Structures are given as structure tokens and as C-alpha cells.
Amino acid sequence: MGAGHGHRLFFHGHSVVHRAPAHLKLVALVVFMLLVVATPHAWWAAFGGYLLVLLAVIAVSRVPVTYIVRRMVVEVPFVLFAILMPFISTGPRIDVLGVSVSEPGLIAAGGFLAKATLGVIASLTLASTTEPVDLLRGLRTLRMPDQIVQIMSFMIRYLDVVTDEMRRMVVGMRSRGCDPRSPRHWPALARTLGALFIRSYERGERVHLAMLARGYDGTMPASDR
Amino acid sequence: MHVPDGFLDAPTSIATGVVAVAGVAVALRGARKELDDRTAPLAGLVATFVFAAQMINFPVAGGTSGHLLGGVLAAVLAGPCTAVLCISVVLLVQSLLMADGGVTALGTNITLMGLVGVAVGWLVFKALITVLPRTKASVPPAAAVAALVSVPVAALAFTALFAIGGTAPVETGKVLTAMVGWHVVIGLGEAVITFLVVGAVVASRPDLVHGARHLHSADDLEIRKAAA
Structure with missing residues (x-):
């Protein structure tokens, strides 16, 4: 991957967290999140502690x-669900600001919201301090099957190529008076996606041939920076 | 929609993680048969395609929007094992690089959308393809029905997980009605888009469609002797 191709969430830096080996960060993230998920709902102090660690x-x-x-907007749909939770849950009802809600539902909603938020912050911290190349190397160190790491590396490499290709196609559609969001124009959109699939597949075939031409034998050469 | 952290308890998350690892291991063996040594670049590009296709939102009732899951689409176009790998890698990248879907819920998400969604869809597709006439025209409708069935079944599987390891005291019946009802609507959108996309690819490059492969085996090339 060339210079300046950090993914969208990466925040360039040289801190200890940035330089820490990616496999350690991955293990830390998973262990931390399992701990968070295993914590009972009403242990508010523990969630505060976790938040302090993350901060x-x-x-x-x-x-x-x-x-x-x-970048925490990805969480919004779950916040909406958490707000709904006290109203649809079972158990004894209590009044909050004059509205009758389920007490266990309220506690569960709070706990769920705390865990989901901690999860999003922890994942964002990993994503903003780890470059994709390092992440792939970390996964390989953690004995992730080589095929999966290779597929993932191709996906990361070609993510911007393919999404840009699609964006150009959608711009082309829009400039011809087509609205991809409207179901009326779905046939046109579907032909676009079909073309995108064919282009992606053929790109994959070309990449494979190019790799064979450069001596690919089923394993990727180790990339050193 | 991706299951976030904290929605299911830790034992359920770990159990689905084990299921996901086993399923992906099986898919890895199968994908080598579907794509031989082209697996890595082709599955990588198909995964990228699935990710790009998921970026297109379509409106569902009440101002909210859904997006393509793409499991059945990928299975019909590239083969079921490749599809499981593609969906799993998409979920892995989304969870690690985009904070979309919790890290502890990754196993759950792969099990639901990758394994259950693709397996159910592929079985329905295979069953329909054997029943329907052996023509190109029967591939897109079979794919559409498979997509329509697979999305609510994945929602059903989620409800079962929720009943076992859910962390919210909501009645399972209510979750079932909400999840399945909602996902039938999403399944309809998924079915229409799958139908149209598979139709478009079958029309222009039927040789690329894994689910239409049984149609060309009849017209293999043959060597004929030239009249002397």
C-alpha cells in the first residue's frame, strides 16, 4: 500500500499507542471488550472505570x-433501541418524569448503552491508531488463517478503487436524471451493480494473472516497510 | 443491521464465536474447490463489491432505510463458500477498521449473516433450481426467493440467540414479531435487488454466475475430426 493510503478512520501519529504491536492491541481490545460485556448491568462504577481506562x-x-x-454516529440506531427498551420490557413499573417505564428494562437499557458505547470507543481507538498493514500483520501473528488475511488485504487494497468506481457510476446515473434511492429506478441501479460485479470480478482475474506473472505461489511475500 | 457489543451476554458471544470459526474453516476448504488458487484475489474483490453494494441505502417504511446484506447475491454469483468468506471478511473489516458491529459480537454477526443467511439462501436456491426449468430465466427468480427467505430466517436465528443470551428483559414473543416483521420488509428489498442484479449479470456474463454453472456444462467444446 502506497504512502498516504491510511483508511478513513486512521489518525496519523507516532505515540506509544500508535507504535505498539498490532497483535497486542487486538488481544487487548478483545479481552477488554469481553470483560465489559461480562460485567453485570448495574455496576455503574465499573463502567466508569472502563471509560477512564479508554480515555x-x-x-x-x-x-x-x-x-x-x-465518528461515534454509527451507534445512533442502537441508542434509539436503548431508548425504546424501558417501554417494551417486562417487570415492575416505575415512574420517571411522569412516564411509566419498566425498571429492569431501564437498567438493561443503561447497561446496554454503556457497553455498546464502550465498544464503539474502544474499536475507534484501535482503528484510529493502527494502519491496515499493521493490522493485517497482527492478525497473521495471531494465527488467523492465511487465506482470510489475504482476502482481507485485497479487500482493504481495493476498497477505495471499487467504491470510487461505484461512486462514478452513481454520479453518471444522477447526471442522467436517475435517482438511485427511488424504487422506480431500481432496474437501472441493479444493472449498475451487475456491471460493478463484473468489473470487480474481472479485476480480480487480472490481479491474479499479474500475481502469477510475478511468481505468486499461494502465499503472499512478507511486506517490510 | 450489525449486533453491537453488550446485546448478548458473554457466554453466548463466545459460543457463536466458536460456531463462526468452525463455519469459516469449512468455507475455506470449500472455497478452494470453487475458485482454486484464485481464491484470495477473487474473494477479496467480491468482498469489496459486497461492501460497496451495502453502501446503497433503500428507503424502508417510516423514513428509515435498509441496505443490501448481499449474502445470497454473493452466493449465487460467486458460490456459497466464497460468499461465507466474503461476508465474514466484510464484517471483520467493518468491526476492526470502521467500528461498525461490536468486536465481541463479531462471531454472532458472522454466524447470523454469513453462515445462517448464506446457507439457508443457498439451500433454497439449489432446491428451486432443481425444480424450475433448466434455463437462464429461472436463475434470477430462484435467487430472489432465496434472498426473501434468508433475511427473516437470519432474524429468526437472532431471536433464538436473544432468547438464550439476551441481556434485556423483553419478552421473546415481542422480539420475534418485531424482528421477523421488520426483516420481511428488508427481505423484500433484498429480493428485488438480488433479482435485478443477478438478472443483469446472467444476461451479460452468464459464465461468471456460479448459480448458473449447471447450464453450460452441456455445451462443452468438443474435438471433431476434419473430413479428409
Whole structure:
């Protein structure tokens, strides 16, 4: 991967967190999140502690907190679900601000929201401090099957190529008066996606031939920087 | 929709993780048969295609939008084992690089969308293809029905997991109605788009469609002796 091709969430830096081996970061993330998920709902102090740990890691990594916060929008659908949870749950009802809600539902919603938020912050911290190349190397160190790592490396490599190709096609459609969101134009959209599949597949075939021409024998050569 | 962290308890998350690892291991063996040594670049590009196709949102009822899951689409176009690998890798990249879908819920997401979604869809597709006439025209409808069935079945599987290891005290019946009802709507969108995309590829490059491969075996090349 050439220079300047960090993925969208990567925040360039040279802190201890950035330089830490990726496999250690991955193990830390999984262990941390299993701990968070195994924590009972009403242990609010524990969730506060976890948040402090994450904030400390973010502070050391020098990634601005606003950078993380702005990217937390992926969580919005679950926040909506969590708000709904106290109303549809079973158990004894209590009044909150004059509205009758289920007490266990309220606690479960709070716990779920805390865990999901911690999960999103922890994942964002990993994504903003780890370059894809290092992540792939980390997964390989952790004995992830080589085929999976290879497929993943191709996906990361060609992500921008293929999404840009699709964006150009959609721009072309829009400039001809087609609205891809409207079901009326789905046939046109589907032909576009069909063409995108054929182009992606043929690109894969070309890449494979190019790899064979350069001596590919089923394993990827180790990439050193 | 991706299951986030904290939705299912830790034992259920770990158990689905084990299921996912086993399923992906089986798919790895199968994919080598589907694509031989082209597996890595081709599955990688198909995974990228699935990811790009998921970026297109379509409106569902009430101002919300759904997007293509692409499991059945990938299975019909590239083969079921390749599809499992593609969906799994898409979920892995989304969870590690885009914070979309929890890390502890990765096994659950792979089991639901990768294994259950693709396996059910592929079985329905195979069953229909054997029943329907052996023509190109029967491939897209079979794929559409498979997509329509696979999405609510994945939602059903989620409800079962929720009943076992859910962390919210919501009645299973309510979850079932909400999840299945909602996913029938998403399944309809998935079916229409799968139908149209498979139709478009079958029309222009039927040789690339894995689910239409049985149609060309009849017209193999043959060597004939020239009249002396």
C-alpha cells in the first residue's frame, strides 16, 4: 500500500499507542471488550472505570477526543433501541418524569448503552491508531488463517478503487436524471451493480494473472516497510 | 443491521464465536474447490463489491432505510463458500477498521449473516433450481426467493440467540414479531435487488454466475475430426 493510503478512520501519529504491536492491541481490545460485556448491568462504577481506562489510552495516543466523538454516529440506531427498551420490557413499573417505564428494562437499557458505547470507543481507538498493514500483520501473528488475511488485504487494497468506481457510476446515473434511492429506478441501479460485479470480478482475474506473472505461489511475500 | 457489543451476554458471544470459526474453516476448504488458487484475489474483490453494494441505502417504511446484506447475491454469483468468506471478511473489516458491529459480537454477526443467511439462501436456491426449468430465466427468480427467505430466517436465528443470551428483559414473543416483521420488509428489498442484479449479470456474463454453472456444462467444446 502506497504512502498516504491510511483508511478513513486512521489518525496519523507516532505515540506509544500508535507504535505498539498490532497483535497486542487486538488481544487487548478483545479481552477488554469481553470483560465489559461480562460485567453485570448495574455496576455503574465499573463502567466508569472502563471509560477512564479508554480515555487514558486516547490521551496517550494524542488522538483528539472530538475526532473519536464525531465518528461515534454509527451507534445512533442502537441508542434509539436503548431508548425504546424501558417501554417494551417486562417487570415492575416505575415512574420517571411522569412516564411509566419498566425498571429492569431501564437498567438493561443503561447497561446496554454503556457497553455498546464502550465498544464503539474502544474499536475507534484501535482503528484510529493502527494502519491496515499493521493490522493485517497482527492478525497473521495471531494465527488467523492465511487465506482470510489475504482476502482481507485485497479487500482493504481495493476498497477505495471499487467504491470510487461505484461512486462514478452513481454520479453518471444522477447526471442522467436517475435517482438511485427511488424504487422506480431500481432496474437501472441493479444493472449498475451487475456491471460493478463484473468489473470487480474481472479485476480480480487480472490481479491474479499479474500475481502469477510475478511468481505468486499461494502465499503472499512478507511486506517490510 | 450489525449486533453491537453488550446485546448478548458473554457466554453466548463466545459460543457463536466458536460456531463462526468452525463455519469459516469449512468455507475455506470449500472455497478452494470453487475458485482454486484464485481464491484470495477473487474473494477479496467480491468482498469489496459486497461492501460497496451495502453502501446503497433503500428507503424502508417510516423514513428509515435498509441496505443490501448481499449474502445470497454473493452466493449465487460467486458460490456459497466464497460468499461465507466474503461476508465474514466484510464484517471483520467493518468491526476492526470502521467500528461498525461490536468486536465481541463479531462471531454472532458472522454466524447470523454469513453462515445462517448464506446457507439457508443457498439451500433454497439449489432446491428451486432443481425444480424450475433448466434455463437462464429461472436463475434470477430462484435467487430472489432465496434472498426473501434468508433475511427473516437470519432474524429468526437472532431471536433464538436473544432468547438464550439476551441481556434485556423483553419478552421473546415481542422480539420475534418485531424482528421477523421488520426483516420481511428488508427481505423484500433484498429480493428485488438480488433479482435485478443477478438478472443483469446472467444476461451479460452468464459464465461468471456460479448459480448458473449447471447450464453450460452441456455445451462443452468438443474435438471433431476434419473430413479428409
